[in-house]
Amino acid sequence: MRWTRTFIPTVREDPADAEVPSHRLMVRAGLLRPLARGVYTYLPLLQRVILKVERIVREELDRIGAVELTMPIIHPAELWQETGRWDVYGPLMMRLEDRHDRPFALGPTHEEVITDIARKEMRSYRQLPQNLYQIQTKFRDEIRPRFGVMRAREFLMKDGYSFHADQASLDETYRDYHGAYSRIFERCGLEFRAVEAESGAIGGAVNHEFMVLAENGESGVLSCDACGYAASDERAEGVRVDHLPGAGHEPGPLTDVETPGKTTVEEVAELLGRPATAFVKTLLFTTDGKPVAVLVRGDREVSEAKLSRHLNASRLEMADAVTVRALTGAEVGFAGPHGLPGEVRIVADYSLAGRGDLVAGANRTGFHVTGFEIGRDVEPDEWADVSRVAGGDPCPRCGARLRESRGIEVGHIFDLGAKYSTAMDATFLDESGRARPFLMGCYGLGITRTVAAAIEQSHDERGIVWPVAIAPYEVEVIPLNMDSAAVVEAAERIYAGCREAGLETLLDDRPDRAGSKFADADLVGIPWRIVVGEKGLQAGRAEVVERRTGRAEKLAPDQAVSFARERIESGRRGD
RNA sequence: CGGGGAGUAGCUCAGCCCGGUAGAGCACUACGUUCGGGACGUAGGGGUCGCAGGUUCAAAUCCUGUCUCCCCGACCA
Numbered sequence: 241m242r243w244t245r246t247f248i249p250t251v252r253e254d255p256a257d258a259e260v261p262s263h264r265l266m267v268r269a270g271l272l273r274p275l276a277r278g279v280y281t282y283l284p285l286l287q288r289v290i291l292k293v294e295r296i297v298r299e300e301l302d303r304i305g306a307v308e309l310t311m312p313i314i315h316p317a318e319l320w321q322e323t324g325r326w327d328v329y330g331p332l333m334m335r336l337e338d339r340h341d342r343p344f345a346l347g348p349t350h351e352e353v354i355t356d357i358a359r360k361e362m363r364s365y366r367q368l369p370q371n372l373y374q375i376q377t378k379f380r381d382e383i384r385p386r387f388g389v390m391r392a393r394e395f396l397m398k399d400g401y402s403f404h405a406d407q408a409s410l411d412e413t414y415r416d417y418h419g420a421y422s423r424i425f426e427r428c429g430l431e432f433r434a435v436e437a438e439s440g441a442i443g444g445a446v447n448h449e450f451m452v453l454a455e456n457g458e459s460g461v462l463s464c465d466a467c468g469y470a471a472s473d474e475r476a477e478g479v480r481v482d483h484l485p486g487a488g489h490e491p492g493p494l495t496d497v498e499t500p501g502k503t504t505v506e507e508v509a510e511l512l513g514r515p516a517t518a519f520v521k522t523l524l525f526t527t528d529g530k531p532v533a534v535l536v537r538g539d540r541e542v543s544e545a546k547l548s549r550h551l552n553a554s555r556l557e558m559a560d561a562v563t564v565r566a567l568t569g570a571e572v573g574f575a576g577p578h579g580l581p582g583e584v585r586i587v588a589d590y591s592l593a594g595r596g597d598l599v600a601g602a603n604r605t606g607f608h609v610t611g612f613e614i615g616r617d618v619e620p621d622e623w624a625d626v627s628r629v630a631g632g633d634p635c636p637r638c639g640a641r642l643r644e645s646r647g648i649e650v651g652h653i654f655d656l657g658a659k660y661s662t663a664m665d666a667t668f669l670d671e672s673g674r675a676r677p678f679l680m681g682c683y684g685l686g687i688t689r690t691v692a693a694a695i696e697q698s699h700d701e702r703g704i705v706w707p708v709a710i711a712p713y714e715v716e717v718i719p720l721n722m723d724s725a726a727v728v729e730a731a732e733r734i735y736a737g738c739r740e741a742g743l744e745t746l747l748d749d750r751p752d753r754a755g756s757k758f759a760d761a762d763l764v765g766i767p768w769r770i771v772v773g774e775k776g777l778q779a780g781r782a783e784v785v786e787r788r789t790g791r792a793e794k795l796a797p798d799q800a801v802s803f804a805r806e807r808i809e810s811g812r813r814g815d
Numbered sequence: 816c817g818g819g820g821a822g823u824a825g826c827u828c829a830g831c832c833c834g835g836u837a838g839a840g841c842a843c844u845a846c847g848u849u850c851g852g853g854a855c856g857u858a859g860g861g862g863u864c865g866c867a868g869g870u871u872c873a874a875a876u877c878c879u880g881u882c883u884c885c886c887c888g889a890c891c892a
Contacts, residue, residue: 252841252853253827257885277884383816386886503892523891534891541891558890573892601892628891720851755852762852773851783851 241713243748247284249273250760260456262695263388265704269764271712278385278393282688285764288712289691290396293428294375296709297398297685300424304416306371306400311353313377317343319352323663334379334393346379351660351682354401358678359666365405368668368678371413373400375687389688390648390696391458396687403661404679405670414446414655417683421450421651424685427814429707430694433647435461436471438545446655450685451647452693461647462629466640473644474545476629477636481593492597492611500606503573505538508608512599515539520592520600520612522575524559524567524584527551531559531567531584535577535620536627537591538599543628550587550624568603576601576609577618588620589627648693649686656680704765705788708811713746715804716766720754720773730797731772734782737801738770743808762787767811768804772797 248270258264266272271286282290298308320326320333326345334346347353354372362370378397385393400417404410418434425432430452437449449472451461460473471477502508509516519538524531525547532551534542548556561572567584568575577586577600592598598612614620631644661667661677670676691710698705708714715738719731731747738745746766748757754773761769771783771792781794784803795803 251826256821256827259886383889505892521891536891544891558892560890561892564892571892572890575892723850753850753852753854755850755854757853758851759853771851775851 241746243746243750246746248760248764249283250763258388260387260390260696261699262390262456262692265695265699265763265765266388266692269704272388278382278391280389280392280394285712286691289706289710290687292710293687293690294398296424296427297375297687300420300427301373301398301400303423304371304413304420306373306402306420308374309372310374310376311347311350311357313347313379315345315347315353317345319356320345323352323660325352332380332382334381347376348378348380349684350374350399351401351656351680352664355660355664355666355678355680358403358661359664362403362668362678365668365670368403368405369409369413371400371402373398373683387456387458388692390692392688395689398685398687400683400685402681402683404681405668405676407679410655410679410681414653414681417653417681418448421653421683421685425450425452425650425690428690428694428710429814430650430690430697432650433461433463433470435463435647436475437652438472438474438549448653449647449649450651450653452650452690452697453645454648454693454696455646456696457646457648459647459649461645462631462633462642463645464635464638464640464642467635467638469635469637469642471629472647473628474543476642478590478625478627478629479634479636479639480625481590481623491613491616494609494611494613494617496602496604496607496609498606499574499608502608503571508599509538512608512610514599514610518595518597518599520577520598520614522577522601524564524575525556526559526563527553527556531563531581533567533575533577533580533584533586534589534626535586535592535614535618536589537595540589540591540627542589542626546628547587547624547626550626568601570601570603570605570607574601574603574605574607576603576612577614577620578609578612579603586618586620586622587626588614588623590623590625591627593623648689648696650690650693651683651685653683654681656682699765702759703763706765706767708767708808709814711744711765711767713766714744714808714811715768715770716746716748716761716764717770718748718757718761718772720757720771722749722751724774726777727772727774730777730782734770734772734797734801737798738804741801741805743805768808770800770804 250270251268254264255267258267271283273281317326333348336344375398377394379394382391382393385391402413432450432452434448434450437447462476463470499508499511502511505516505519505521516538521536521538523534523542536542564572596613599608599610600612602609633642635642658677660680667675667677695704717731717735719727721727735747765787767787769785780796782797782800783792783794784800785792
């Protein structure tokens with residue numbers, strides 16, 4: 241393709257609203273343009289990348305026997321009301337009405353639609369298992385779309401769904417997807433982790449997230465180099481402790497200390513000269529209208545995801561200031577575990593196990609207490625693992641130190657069990673003629689997000705550095721001086737040679753100066769570049785340059801083509 | 816949803832406090848010089864200053880309302 245015949249609107253300046261490299265570079269390199277908040281046009285270069293990612297996805301899903309179909313984007317409300325998700329998904333759904341005022345939504349995901357197909361069309365265990373997927377635009381009216389295509393309101397997703405007569409069959413397909421996803425992200429040239437995760441609004445029991453490791457990732461990942469344990473920060477387990485309070489020291493008296501205006505652990509720790517680990521942090525929540533006090537060590541944070549799961553709560557909120565005052569009799573900042581009203585359920589985190597002589601809020605404005613003993617001064621209703629695990633904490637499996645990194649969630653696979661089939665009365669007849677609900681799995685993969693993640697993981701200060709497997713073009717031919725007949729002729733010959741060699745080739749035939757062509761080439765990030773200039777040509781040489789390393793080989797033109805071909809073919813294989 | 820910030824040329828922004836009829840750089844067009852890392856000169860095109868009201872002889876500038884966009888937060892006591 242000739243640069244002047246396609247459409248690659250590069251820009252020199254960073255867009256004002258782009259915060260992360262992938263967003264900035266996608267706009268600057270002429271891949272992406274915004275239309276509305278979180279809504280984008282995929283320009284020709286990005287379209288090529290998307291097609292390549294989709295192709296890899298299709299190939300790997302074919303290998304595990306998944307079959308492609310396309311479901312509607314517009315979903316009638318009744319379908320979502322059947323599972324209760326019309327309300328659960330709530331404002332996340334883009335809603336609309338038809339001319340008869342009937343409510344519809346633009347599909348944010350397709351469990352309901354596919355389950356409707358299953359209950360109508362799959363009657364017998366003989367038809368199972370089924371493994372279906374589609375690649376389609378999804379709509380989610382995100383609270384805060386940002387980072388370009390990483391959290392957009394309209395985005396491309398591959399979503400797959402499987403139906404099974406028994407758990408063994410579901411387990412097998414789940415493992416197949418686990419493997420297929422791993423191969424997909426490997427082939428895309430990405431460094432990733434499969435981690436245990438929270439299931440969120442989709443539901444179900446077992447699930448894994450596929451995280452591309454990147455500094456700007458929106459999710460935290462805890463992983464253990466020793467045993468391979470890996471989990472999202474919302475899921476990662478703390479170490480459970482058996483013998484609970486017993487601190488192994490002589491308890492001292494519970495003493496009030498004045499801490500006027502000091503409401504945070506840090507402030508009180510500084511005032512009293514005690515480390516944050518010697519504090520009981522008391523957090524008040526409301527769950528389904530009932531108050532819960534959560535006790536964690538002072539240096540810990542409560543994980544609302546873990547707490548919510550522990551309480552089996554449908555709604556969980558921090559208590560507001562009015563509630564805090566009513567429950568503790570003190571201003572916010574002085575809450576403590578002892579003397580709370582009886583209706584408050586007290587959950588102690590394992591991080592406090594075995595600790596004594598603690599500092600806690602006094603439930604009295606301007607005061608904390610020292611010498612606090614769990615077991616003596618408060619008896620928790622239960623012990624639980626509800627704090628957020630951090631890097632350096634012991635691995636729950638093997639005890640080695642966990643490492644914390646950031647990740648971009650590019651895939652998520654779920655064992656849904658019978659959640660949707662039961663809610664929607666989707667059953668099949670088993671061998672004995674009994675109706676049983678389908679067991680289901682669902683498997684999402686963000687196509688456009690994967691592209692953003694690839695850039696996030698592979699760029700430098702000058703621009704994108706595409707992995708060969710998903711690059712919009714594999715090689716770019718750059719004639720440095722379009723006024724020189726010799727240069728143009730040589731470049732044309734190389735361009736033709738590359739195409740004959742089966743390489744996806746871009747020819748920068750713009751009449752621009754060398755400097756701006758180099759700058760754009762770096763920005764757009766085609767993995768290989770063949771530079772044709774007058775000086776080199778006089779010596780009978782063209783220059784093959786690798787974008788990633790900047791390494792250049794000066795070769796005769798036909799050798800340049802075969803050299804590039806060799807390297808690109810090896811790049812396609814992922815060597 | 817709460818808080819903050821911003822809407823002026825295609826892009827990035829200045830001008831606003833202190834009203835006097837709109838600017839810079841980049842981009843774009845033409846010509847010339849240049850030509851292996853975002854050149855330079857000359858000439859030129861392009862803006863109802865988000866929108867609607869108001870104050871004023873006069874509003875990008877002051878006031879009111881409204882819309883949109885961006886950032887942060889959504890309570891870790």
